[in-house]
Amino acid sequence: MTLRLPLLLVATLALGACTGDGPLDAHAADTTAPTSASPAFAPPPESAIPQGPYGDMVRLGREIFLHTRANAPGYVGNGLACVNCHLDAGRLADSAPLWGAYGMYPQYRKKNRHVNSYGERLQGCFRYSMNGKAPPLDDKVIVALETYSFWMAQGAPLGRKLQGAGYPDVPAPARPADYARGQAVFQRDCALCHGADGQGQKVAGAYVFPPLWGSDSFNWGAGMHELDKAAAFIKANMPLGRGGLLSDQEAWDVAMFMDAHERPQDPRFNGDLAATRKAFHDTPMSLYGRRVNGHLLGAQPAH
Amino acid sequence: MSVGLGLIGRVLGGALFAGAWPLLAHATSAQALVSQGNGRGAPPCQSCHGADGAGQAAAGFPRLAGLDAAYLARQLADYAGGTRADAVMQPIARALSGDERQAVAAYYGRLPMPTIRQAPRPAANGPGATLATRGRWSRRLPACEQCHGPGGVGVGPHFPPLAGQPAAYIQAQLKAWRRGTRRNDPLQLMQHVSRALSDGDMAAVAQWFAAQPLPARSGGR
Numbered sequence: 001m002t003l004r005l006p007l008l009l010v011a012t013l014a015l016g017a018c019t020g021d022g023p024l025d026a027h028a029a030d031t032t033a034p035t036s037a038s039p040a041f042a043p044p045p046e047s048a049i050p051q052g053p054y055g056d057m058v059r060l061g062r063e064i065f066l067h068t069r070a071n072a073p074g075y076v077g078n079g080l081a082c083v084n085c086h087l088d089a090g091r092l093a094d095s096a097p098l099w100g101a102y103g104m105y106p107q108y109r110k111k112n113r114h115v116n117s118y119g120e121r122l123q124g125c126f127r128y129s130m131n132g133k134a135p136p137l138d139d140k141v142i143v144a145l146e147t148y149s150f151w152m153a154q155g156a157p158l159g160r161k162l163q164g165a166g167y168p169d170v171p172a173p174a175r176p177a178d179y180a181r182g183q184a185v186f187q188r189d190c191a192l193c194h195g196a197d198g199q200g201q202k203v204a205g206a207y208v209f210p211p212l213w214g215s216d217s218f219n220w221g222a223g224m225h226e227l228d229k230a231a232a233f234i235k236a237n238m239p240l241g242r243g244g245l246l247s248d249q250e251a252w253d254v255a256m257f258m259d260a261h262e263r264p265q266d267p268r269f270n271g272d273l274a275a276t277r278k279a280f281h282d283t284p285m286s287l288y289g290r291r292v293n294g295h296l297l298g299a300q301p302a303h
Numbered sequence: 304m305s306v307g308l309g310l311i312g313r314v315l316g317g318a319l320f321a322g323a324w325p326l327l328a329h330a331t332s333a334q335a336l337v338s339q340g341n342g343r344g345a346p347p348c349q350s351c352h353g354a355d356g357a358g359q360a361a362a363g364f365p366r367l368a369g370l371d372a373a374y375l376a377r378q379l380a381d382y383a384g385g386t387r388a389d390a391v392m393q394p395i396a397r398a399l400s401g402d403e404r405q406a407v408a409a410y411y412g413r414l415p416m417p418t419i420r421q422a423p424r425p426a427a428n429g430p431g432a433t434l435a436t437r438g439r440w441s442r443r444l445p446a447c448e449q450c451h452g453p454g455g456v457g458v459g460p461h462f463p464p465l466a467g468q469p470a471a472y473i474q475a476q477l478k479a480w481r482r483g484t485r486r487n488d489p490l491q492l493m494q495h496v497s498r499a500l501s502d503g504d505m506a507a508v509a510q511w512f513a514a515q516p517l518p519a520r521s522g523g524r
Binding site for chain 2: 087088089091092189192193201203204206208209239240241242243
């Protein structure tokens with residue numbers, strides 16, 4: 001019996017690359033476009049985490065990464081966890097691994113127009129992707145995540161984009177991304193896990209499959225709300241365990257479908273949707289402040 | 304059919320229990336099916352799965368009590384239709400009418416979580432635990448818990464509980480998916496997973512979940 005194993009698309013998507021441009025999310029820094037010369041790297045096995053206080057901090061970082069709400073209470077405002085967008089506890093290549101991000105900071109980011117430390121970059125994840133509050137830079141949550149990242153990146157070259165860092169770009173689709181086609185992909189390959197309404201599925205009050213939009217998902221400031229980043233994540237990583245099964249067109253279409261739904265407001269919202277779009281989302285990759293199917297996105301954000 | 308269908312005492316006990324339970328006619332008929340069979344080739348469900356729906360660990364008969372009713376109904380339909388091949392269950396499912404399948408699925412779905420004897424717990428850092436909780440991403444294998452829920456308690460109608468199911472049952476299902484005799488999984492998820500597991504992996508992960516405690520109640524969102 002030859003089963004062809006068609007598409008397993010389970011879950012289309014998980015969530016959002018935290019914020020804007022660094023390799024923690026979808027794409028490398030502006031100045032470090034991937035090249036064929038990108039060095040390969042493999043993180044150390046978890047069994048190599050040492051005993052003692054340093055190893056304890058590495059392990060705490062891993063636990064925060066896997067079970068974010070439970071281990072970073074007070075800083076998480078939705079139903080997501082870091083590992084939803086950075087698979088295998090932040091270790092998986094092409095899933096914005098921590099080892100691909102750590103050595104790229106400090107870095108100038110267009111998102112906030114200044115040089116960001118790695119810690120500040122992590123703060124952005126909490127503020128946008130986790131729709132929560134940024135932990136202070138000297139908070140144990142940030143220290144633990146930095147320590148976990150540092151441990152994972154040991155031996156990697158500094159300041160060079162590594163193979164497998166970020167999410168691989170998906171070539172621009174032949175046809176513009178389309179809501180209706182994306183909806184069909186969603187229903188076929190994503191709804192099984194994320195639910196027909198995209199709100200994920202819970203057990204005992206905790207999400208097993210993450211919500212893709214709505215009040216418990218990433219907010220309008222998260223990088224995953226941009227079509228190219230979402231398409232890149234989806235193409236490489238969804239359905240869970242079967243990344244690469246969607247066509248490029250399907251990845252763009254279903255990314256558009258996901259990102260054409262309401263989600264919590266961008267915390268930088270200044271009271272004027274058009275002005276906020278102009279200030280922070282002036283790109284065709286963002287549907288914020290755009291009208292889709294008659295609805296002005298961002299006008300009635302989820303609470 | 305190697306199983307103890309001849310548990311007459313249990314069957315009679317179940318029948319008496321059914322008679323004493325003043326429920327709707329529909330429910331009573333499900334009770335009769337479970338305790339007596341339907342007289343047209345379907346034996347009493349409880350002769351293998353138990354009056355309390357706990358299954359029989361030693362024989363590899365799975366727990367049914369508290370499973371999602373839609374999941375159970377679909378399994379019966381798939382046995383009948385052949386996408387879940389099994390020498391014991393296929394003739395039974397084919398001997399049940401569509402209504403009868405729905406009725407017994409609803410019946411077992413409503414039963415309270417039974418008490419089962421916990422299998423001995425394997426090492427928390429062993430291969431079963433790692434596959435269950437972290438997966439093996441070098442083979443693109445997600446953790447079992449990423450779909451079946453924390454501790455394998457089950458999620459909704461598509462991801463059944465693994466917690467407390469007999470190790471022999473879990474292992475047999477993994478092998479059936481790998482062989483292709485079971486192919487009723489949505490989006491071919493389990494067929495894919497099973498091909499990335501060795502026999503040793505299957506045994507380890509089956510033993511891990513067999514030793515996990517039953518939840519107060521399985522369930523979806």
